Amino acid sequence: KSEENPPQLCIHFDPDFITLHRIKSIAEQTGAQLHDKFGHLLVEVVGNRHARHARSITRMLNELEGVVDAFAGSSGWIRMEFDKSKTTIKDLIISLQDMGLSIKPASIKHRNEEVETLLKKESKSRDRSYEMNNDIEKPPAKNEENHEESEAKHEDDSHEHDHDSDYEDEESHDHTHDHGGIFGEKTELIFSLICGGLLGIGFGLSYVSTVPGWVSLALYVSSYFFGGFYLVQEAYTEVKAGNFEIDFLMLVAAIGAAILGEWAEGALLLFLFSLGHSLEHYAMGRARDAIKGLADLAPKTAL
Numbered sequence: 001k002s003e004e005n006p007p008q009l010c011i012h013f014d015p016d017f018i019t020l021h022r023i024k025s026i027a028e029q030t031g032a033q034l035h036d037k038f039g040h041l042l043v044e045v046v047g048n049r050h051a052r053h054a055r056s057i058t059r060m061l062n063e064l065e066g067v068v069d070a071f072a073g074s075s076g077w078i079r080m081e082f083d084k085s086k087t088t089i090k091d092l093i094i095s096l097q098d099m100g101l102s103i104k105p106a107s108i109k110h111r112n113e114e115v116e117t118l119l120k121k122e123s124k125s126r127d128r129s130y131e132m133n134n135d136i137e138k139p140p141a142k143n144e145e146n147h148e149e150s151e152a153k154h155e156d157d158s159h160e161h162d163h164d165s166d167y168e169d170e171e172s173h174d175h176t177h178d179h180g181g182i183f184g185e186k187t188e189l190i191f192s193l194i195c196g197g198l199l200g201i202g203f204g205l206s207y208v209s210t211v212p213g214w215v216s217l218a219l220y221v222s223s224y225f226f227g228g229f230y231l232v233q234e235a236y237t238e239v240k241a242g243n244f245e246i247d248f249l250m251l252v253a254a255i256g257a258a259i260l261g262e263w264a265e266g267a268l269l270l271f272l273f274s275l276g277h278s279l280e281h282y283a284m285g286r287a288r289d290a291i292k293g294l295a296d297l298a299p300k301t302a303l
Contacts, residue, residue, distance in 0.1 A: 041078075051074040069081045075288060
């Protein structure tokens with residue numbers, strides 16, 4: 001097995017004792033049994049900020065009961081192999097949501113109707129603040145009738161155009177809801193810049209004798225809030241899973257600086273660390289956009 005090629009099974013046999021036809025029959029029967037026992041889930045999620053976060057998600061998924069193998073890519077795709085007798089797709093979707101991830105309908109190539117049905121049911125029964133509801137809702141009002149007609153056609157196995165239109169709607173919402181913040185995918189970067197701005201203003205005012213000291217302190221505290229907003233979320237997720245990553249260590253260092261009265265140093269630490277996080281996330285988003293742009297250039301049908 002390699003990263004580029006699918007796993008292969010090599011069988012050595014003695015033709016004097018068993019025929020090739022018999023081996024093929026056994027392999028087919030075994031494959032059917034494996035298909036009945038194990039399930040496969042491939043979904044795209046929103047909320048995976050960077051490569052370290054993806055590794056953390058992979059660890060937590062592999063610790064779930066019934067999960068045989070799982071992998072979360074930094075691009076947002078998550079693949080899971082699971083034992084159907086121990087868990088279900090619904091349980092896995094709920095586990096992903098509990099990790100702070102919102103699930104988007106799969107792409108056309110990997111579209112899974114069972115997953116989409118479960119997502120729609122969950123969005124109605126669970127009052128969640130994730131953006132999954134926005135990703136799976138119907139198109140705007142003027143297209144509702146066409147969408148309903150396309151769903152009816154899907155039941156007759158003529159759903160190619162419906163999937164194309166749905167996928168375009170999903171793509172149009174990706175950038176506005178990619179990060180889940182008030183400023184869209186740039187929320188973390190903007191928060192980081194606000195953190196740095198407040199730090200700079202507070203540090204400058206600390207040298208003005210006519211300005212009370214509490215003004216600089218208030219600016220430092222505000223800088224802590226914006227610089228540690230996403231850092232606290234990630235550190236909490238890691239600690240909850242029993243892992244201690246650099247996010248937690250940076251948070252402890254910033255709190256320690258505040259306890260010692262060195263608010264400026266702690267705010268500077270949060271600013272630099274959050275800026276690195278946000279730039280990493282922004283670069284990943286640009287790379288995804290470039291890859292999607294190349295994919296759009298490819299013809300949908302081959303002659």
